[in-house]
Amino acid sequence: MNIIDLKNFTLSIAQQEKTNLIVQGVSLSIQNGEILGVVGESGSGKTMLMRFLLGVMPQNMTASFDSFSFLGSLISLEESKNVRSDIAMVLQDPKTSLNPVLTVEDQIKEAFILKGDKDNLDEKVLKTLQEVSIQDPLRVAKSYPFELSGGMGQRVMIAMMLALKPKLLIADEPTSSLDAHVQRQILDLLRDTAKKNGMTLIIVSHDLPLISAYCHRVIVMYKGHIVDSCKAQDLSKSKHPYTKGLLRCLPKLNDPRKRLSILKREEIDL
Amino acid sequence: MIHAENLSVIFEKKGQKFQALSDVSFDVKKGESFGIIGESGSGKTTILNVLSGMVSQNSGAFKLNGTLQYVFQDPYSALHPYHTIGRILEEPLKIRKKIVDKSLIIQCLKNVGLGEEYYFRYPHELSGGQRQRVVIGRALVMQADVLLLDEPTSALDVSVQAEILNLLKDLQEKYKFTMILVTHDLPVVAFMCNDILVMRQGKVIERITSTNLRRGMIKNSYTKELVDLSF
Numbered sequence: 001m002n003i004i005d006l007k008n009f010t011l012s013i014a015q016q017e018k019t020n021l022i023v024q025g026v027s028l029s030i031q032n033g034e035i036l037g038v039v040g041e042s043g044s045g046k047t048m049l050m051r052f053l054l055g056v057m058p059q060n061m062t063a064s065f066d067s068f069s070f071l072g073s074l075i076s077l078e079e080s081k082n083v084r085s086d087i088a089m090v091l092q093d094p095k096t097s098l099n100p101v102l103t104v105e106d107q108i109k110e111a112f113i114l115k116g117d118k119d120n121l122d123e124k125v126l127k128t129l130q131e132v133s134i135q136d137p138l139r140v141a142k143s144y145p146f147e148l149s150g151g152m153g154q155r156v157m158i159a160m161m162l163a164l165k166p167k168l169l170i171a172d173e174p175t176s177s178l179d180a181h182v183q184r185q186i187l188d189l190l191r192d193t194a195k196k197n198g199m200t201l202i203i204v205s206h207d208l209p210l211i212s213a214y215c216h217r218v219i220v221m222y223k224g225h226i227v228d229s230c231k232a233q234d235l236s237k238s239k240h241p242y243t244k245g246l247l248r249c250l251p252k253l254n255d256p257r258k259r260l261s262i263l264k265r266e267e268i269d270l
Numbered sequence: 271m272i273h274a275e276n277l278s279v280i281f282e283k284k285g286q287k288f289q290a291l292s293d294v295s296f297d298v299k300k301g302e303s304f305g306i307i308g309e310s311g312s313g314k315t316t317i318l319n320v321l322s323g324m325v326s327q328n329s330g331a332f333k334l335n336g337t338l339q340y341v342f343q344d345p346y347s348a349l350h351p352y353h354t355i356g357r358i359l360e361e362p363l364k365i366r367k368k369i370v371d372k373s374l375i376i377q378c379l380k381n382v383g384l385g386e387e388y389y390f391r392y393p394h395e396l397s398g399g400q401r402q403r404v405v406i407g408r409a410l411v412m413q414a415d416v417l418l419l420d421e422p423t424s425a426l427d428v429s430v431q432a433e434i435l436n437l438l439k440d441l442q443e444k445y446k447f448t449m450i451l452v453t454h455d456l457p458v459v460a461f462m463c464n465d466i467l468v469m470r471q472g473k474v475i476e477r478i479t480s481t482n483l484r485r486g487m488i489k490n491s492y493t494k495e496l497v498d499l500s501f
Contacts, residue, residue: 041428042398150310179309180309180499181499183499206427206428207428207501208428212501213501249432250428250432250457251457251460252457253497254484256460256461256481256484258439260436262429263429
């Protein structure tokens with residue numbers, strides 16, 4: 001079964017008598033339990049597409065689509081503007097995404113209460129923190145966000161989202177501010193919890209090798225279009241000029257070069 | 271060009287001591303591209319801060335023959351939002367009481383691949399890559415002997431990163447400046463630098479050439495780990 005079926009989705013913003021298209025005619029189907037990677041440069045529309053799925057689009061933007069179904073039920077254009085409680089999102093920077101004046105404990109409790117769960121919250125908070133491999137849940141529960149490292153903050157964010165028991169978790173650049181070691185730990189954690197809870201996972205990133213290593217399937221976005229889509233392990237063999245161009249730009253450890261290739265945007269047809 | 275011996279830095283916060291650098295020694299030759307790699311908290315940025323005088327060492331000493339300029343990580347916060355690009359590029363010259371000549375600034379813009387028309391633009395009108403070109407231009411306008419680069423491309427898309435790294439290589443060939451590049455990205459440092467210092471928890475773990483790094487001729491297990499972790 002598909003958790004998401006979206007046909008011909010377009011998102012636009014009116015700026016000074018001009019309409020700019022942020023996402024243009026995108027169709028997207030995501031299978032239940034799949035790990036989908038979304039890659040693209042800044043301004044490719046990937047984050048806006050994710051915000052639409054979640055139902056938190058900026059108000060000055062206008063959406064349109066032929067059909068949109070989530071968890072098997074059709075959603076009208078008007079309904080698409082409401083937040084879907086079965087989807088949760090982990091953002092890039094835990095420092096700015098967590099509430100600075102609440103302890104970790106109180107923030108995770110908020111998530112439980114939002115789900116109508118009000119019993120034994122202390123215990124549940126500690127259990128959720130353990131689930132995201134936090135060694136010292138008691139101390140972390142009483143901490144404020146500024147007292148946590150980047151990796152720890154990201155774990156707290158994930159714990160909070162897991163408390164919502166989402167069917168779909170969207171991770172928007174979840175590790176781009178983290179070190180290599182911590183990055184691996186967080187991605188392993190996301191992958192394992194998705195598998196354990198039967199949760200669908202979308203990882204948004206501009207890091208192609210990372211996406212290729214952790215996802216089942218990848219879509220590549222450029223200027224508001226999905227220009228390429230393939231199995232994650234086949235990403236390096238993609239025939240699309242844009243995907244190929246992005247991969248060639250990357251410096252590689254085992255390939256000494258004098259210069260890096262530059263992406264030739266004029267050669268890319270949409 | 272640079273000779274550093276037993277640099278140690280201790281930060282004190284709320285009575286707690288934190289050893290940011292302990293006994294760090296290294297030499298950088300003139301015209302060399304020298305890389306420093308490590309995770310956050312490894313002390314790599316502290317080395318740049320000591321060299322540039324923003325932090326003073328608690329013990330040890332360094333010798334520097336020439337002038338320094340700093341290129342910051344985030345081109346979005348490194349440029350004054352109310353100043354035009356022209357004024358931003360003129361500022362270091364004014365501070366040093368040098369002659370400010372518009373043709374010099376326009377030449378500087380051209381060197382970093384931006385046209386004359388950028389002189390009157392503001393930072394918010396530029397993309398991330400263009401802003402980083404301005405930051406590099408500002409460092410070059412003083413004709414510094416040493417360029418300190420702190421994660422110069424980590425805020426940029428990979429396609430823009432490729433352009434900026436190529437630009438830095440071209441400029442170095444042309445102006446023969448010495449470059450110290452701090453990053454946590456192993457493929458980037460191996461592409462840019464011949465010699466790499468691996469840092470961990472304020473200590474030098476290993477000094478390795480990029481050729482040996484590629485060939486897997488690595489002495490330290492932590493360096494090996496870093497290589498295995500890079501995708």
